[in-house]
Amino acid sequence: MNRKLYLVAGACLLFITNIAAQTKRLDLEQSLGLKPSLTKSINTIRGWADEMHYIEVDATSREQSLVHVKTGARTPYTPPPSSDVEVYVKDNDIYIREGGNSPRQLTRSPETEEKNPTLSPDNRYVAFTRDNDLYAVRVSDGREIRYTSDATDVIYNGWASWVYFEEILGRGSRYKAFWWSPDSKTLAFMRFDDTKVPMFPIYGSSGQHGYLEQTRYPKAGDPNPEVKVGFVPVEGGDVVWADFNEKDDQYFGQPYWSFDSSSLMVQWMNRDQTILKFFQVDLSTGLKKEIYDERQDAWIDLSHSERITYLKDNKHYILKSDKTGWAHYYLYTLDGALVNPITEGRWQVSTLELVDEKNKVIYFTARKEHSATVDLYSVSYNGKNLKRLTFGDYTHQVSVAPDGRHFITMYSNVHTPTKVALMDNKGKLIRELADSRAGDFDDYIFAKTELITIPTPDGYQLPATITWPTDFDETKPHPVIFSIYGGPDAGSVRNTWKGTANQHWANEGIVQISVDHRASGHFGKEGVALMHRKLGHWEMEDYITAAEWLKSKPWVANDKLLITGHSYGGYLTCLALTKGADYFDYGIAGAPVTSWELYDTHYTERFMDTPQENLEGYKNGSVLTYVDNYKGVLRILHGDMDDNVHMQNTIQLVDALTDRDMPFELMIYPGSRHGFSREKSAYDRKERYRFYYQYLLEKPMPAALK
16 A cells, blocks of 8 residues: 555645535535435446346336346346245244245244244255254144254254354354255254353343343353254254364354255364364264365454355365465365465455356455455456456445356445446446436535545554545644544445535534554455454554644644544544543543453454463453543443443443542443444434534534434
């Protein structure tokens, strides 16, 4: 990244280029993004019906059309159902609807809810869990098949332990931990034993007596669930267990079935998360064969999406790995032999969009031209003929046709609202499809956003987006809102159109900035790995550099720098008002981690190792360590039912602050989880406005915002 730092004077000159034509100003609702302005609704593209027709949805009527790529001819389109069979849970039982027939009830146990009903690929069975055991029901006659019978309150078959749901299988799994084979003859599943995992209580305050939720939540250094991977025939029988020792300290990632259903590929990782192995497991014996071994000094991400893409030739798979320090694709044979790297270099691939097996070409997105933009590329299996197919200094969101001959891109940058174009696989423009700029776009005076970089003393150029005040006067000091997330490989600075929701504060004369640190992903895994065993260190080093850069400018008020973030961003906000209190003046921290031994094993230990192994790192990364340095005004927000970042984190910080007679603000949102409920979010938004007016603008909040 060698983008030149924008000079403020130059930016100001850029702003006034078309001042003569700009006569309108955004009203309050427009500047808050509550009603359309500057842009208009455009038709959206909902993928491809076939190689020659894409599906377009009308922005007004929501009617869908098939559009021919060559002629542009439109025909009405009714999407076919993804399946003519639907299964669902109603009144704690499973129902099935087949075609136009009336729904049929398949299970009859209203006292216990069936969970995650999943139809087999041949539509003949529905697998589900009930009371933590694994079952299926035969569609033809409703006969139930019970596969396991040892479930308890700490033994789960096909239902994920909390840490697997949150960190490994993902929240999209809805706790489901079973997988049909492609031929519908076998179910693979995970069995979890949470006996040794400590219980964490969450108190619900509703009603006269309240209630208690108890979750087996392993905090850093605690015992993890013991896990087994098993296979069972669809009609029932003995479970065959994969040849792993469940007593080992280990993790299993999402498994992958082979195309012919003969074996299951299981991802295995040591607890330190420095070794990743793939094993091909035989269904009949459970014996395993190692087919891949990757080791990294820092850690390896156990991804639950796009780690492996199996090819239909039944001979190869494509692996995504950041083992070189940058995420790239590799071609492997099924037995684990590397054929060749497909991509390489000091840049990051993002998403594999299409594999054209006929022509041995892949289409993928990557952050190659600039770390804050995304483009589409094609490259041959052998790594040759790499081509950029998109254009300009934009971030592109693409949809590739099934044969790879065409694609559609929705693209924008900080200066340009979203446009849509149809392209061919040579990068040639076929036609522009839509432009979201309103007809009077050029008539408006509005705040401009720029993509800039901020230099660090040791040579990094930190990417940032900055929105200048609408009537920017560089000779006058302005308050600053510094918005962050800041987690490892979780940068938020992107070269995209930001809409109008930031315009109100620009109208009020506030500078708004977002900065990504060196471990945010812009500098590859090389940069992210710097966080190993020292969460909180480089983030604060770089955010303090950004704060110093801001406060060195005549257009920044020296005592009105506010930092705000949620979750990991809440953690860093609290750290900024303690460890970095000489540089930040105000903070609004949502659901913060305040000390890493209070968070879960898999996430925390990936970066920090265990508290027993890294006592100094945990101490140095804790907000509680720096409470004596606290000054300024910090508002802490937390949902009392947060099952991810427990309110325990906030309570321990509150305890430390009150013990030291230090003033702060606290808002608890009853009944809210890690994300606040809709009603609480509306209240929180108004209170955030009030905070900005009180501390940054030092004037009453307008009645229209109350």
